[in-house]
Amino acid sequence: MSQLDNCPNCGQIYVKNAFREVCEACYKDEEAQYQTVYKYIRQRENRTARLDQVVEETGVAESLILKFIRKGRIHLTQFPNLGYPCDRCGRMIREDKLCISCKKDIEGQLSQLDREEERRRESLSGGRTYHAIDKKFL
Ligand SMILES: [Zn+2]
Numbered sequence: 001m002s003q004l005d006n007c008p009n010c011g012q013i014y015v016k017n018a019f020r021e022v023c024e025a026c027y028k029d030e031e032a033q034y035q036t037v038y039k040y041i042r043q044r045e046n047r048t049a050r051l052d053q054v055v056e057e058t059g060v061a062e063s064l065i066l067k068f069i070r071k072g073r074i075h076l077t078q079f080p081n082l083g084y085p086c087d088r089c090g091r092m093i094r095e096d097k098l099c100i101s102c103k104k105d106i107e108g109q110l111s112q113l114d115r116e117e118e119r120r121r122e123s124l125s126g127g128r129t130y131h132a133i134d135k136k137f138l
């Protein structure tokens, strides 16, 4: 099913499909920039380049390089110093969407919610389960 949309990059009307998020012209442009980036990082001495270095050396926008990384077109396993920002705090990460500390933070908040929920249920049930649950945290 094709659908007309404005290219998020240049604003041109284009036919949107599953493979292209931008118009034909921007797609070609992105491809050319991808080749530039890839040619650069593929060289042995550039494999350990950091993101800002790649941006500087290739002249390709950081956001576009990040897009290539997120789409898996640049495999991070081959480039130890590349990464993308954590969705929550912006720290450089190399897998998932969140960094470890944000993940812990969110898990902590979730388990706190769980505990609050348990406490609420305990007070409803007259506190009979209170000790059983309490022991778990000792
Ligand atoms: Zn476009």
Ligand SMILES: [Zn+2]
Pocket: 086, 087, 088, 089, 090, 091, 098, 099, 100, 101, 102, 103
């Ligand atoms: Zn984070």
